[in-house]
Amino acid sequence: MTKLTILSIVTASVLLATGCSDETKKAAADTAKATSQTVAAAANDVKVSAKQVVDAAKEKASAVGDAVAQKASEAKEAAADAVESAKEAVAPKEQSTESAASSAVDGKAVFAKCVACHGQNGKQKALGKSNIIAGQSADEVVEKLKAYKAGTRNVSGMGMTMKAQVSALSDAELEAVAGYISTL
Ligand code: HEC
Structure with a gap:
């Protein structure tokens, strides 16, 4: 009986030991699992925070980019405004130069070219052929001179003789001389 008792104790302890060892294994496995989960979670945390850093950097970069683009477009607008106001500053000058040019054209001075054929007072038939130009209205004379110029x-x-006389004259000069002729 003693032998049997010992045997059963041994068996029991073997069983116990085996059971213990299973539990230990399980505990070890659990610990390993938990550890790997913790590591994975930590790694994930690192990943997440790395991603946040990258995102923040990206946002910063694009904010800087936007600011640069904004500044560039502001500069462009300012340049365009400057060009526009420079144009405006020049435009009235051009206009006043033009009107000064036409009012400065002296009809009497232009008529000096015509005197040889039409006479000092425009009452002579040019080359014995033309109509008398004195007494015609300015509009009428301008119309005829432009027609000669156009051929x-x-x-x-x-x-053709008259075309040669007026082809080098500007519209302003034709108007001025016609105005003078109408006073003759
Ligand atoms: C070389 C001579 C000559 C000169 C210089 C001359 N003309 Fe004439 N002009 C003529 C002749 C010729 C005619 C007729 C042309 C035709 O056959 O249509 C004429 C016609 C005209 C007519 C049209 C008259 C009409 O009622 O039919 C006008 C206006 C005129 N001349 C103005 C001028 C003016 C202004 C000038 C100076 C810028 C000028 N002429 C210089 C010879 C001249």
């Missing part, structure tokens, strides 16, 4: 007027076969 479309030829009353007595001398249209």
Whole structure:
């Protein structure tokens, strides 16, 4: 009986030991699992915070980029404004130069070229052929002079002679001389 008792004690302790060892294994496995979860969680945390840093950096970079783009477009607008106001400053000067030029054209001075054929007072038939120009209205004379300049007027076969007289004259000069003729 003693032998049997010892045997059962041994068996029991073996069983116990085996059970213990299973539990230990399980505990070890659990610990390992928990540890690896903790490590994974920690790694994840590192990942997340790294991602946050990267995102923050990206945001910063794009904010800086936006600011630069904004500044660039502001500069562009300012430059465009400057060009526009420079244009405006120049434009009135151009206009006043133009009107000064046309009012400065002396009809009497231009008529000096015409005197040889039309006479001092415009009462002479040019080359014995033309109509008398004195007494005609300024509008009428301008219209005829522009037609000679364009080569479309030829009353007595001398249209080319008159074209040669007026082709070098500007509209302002034609208007000025017509205005003078209308006073003769
Ligand atoms: C070389 C001579 C000559 C000179 C210089 C001359 N003309 Fe004439 N002009 C003529 C002749 C010729 C005609 C007729 C042309 C035709 O056959 O249509 C004429 C016609 C005209 C007419 C049209 C008259 C009408 O009622 O039919 C006008 C206006 C005129 N001349 C103005 C001028 C003016 C202004 C100038 C100076 C810028 C000028 N002429 C210089 C010879 C001249």
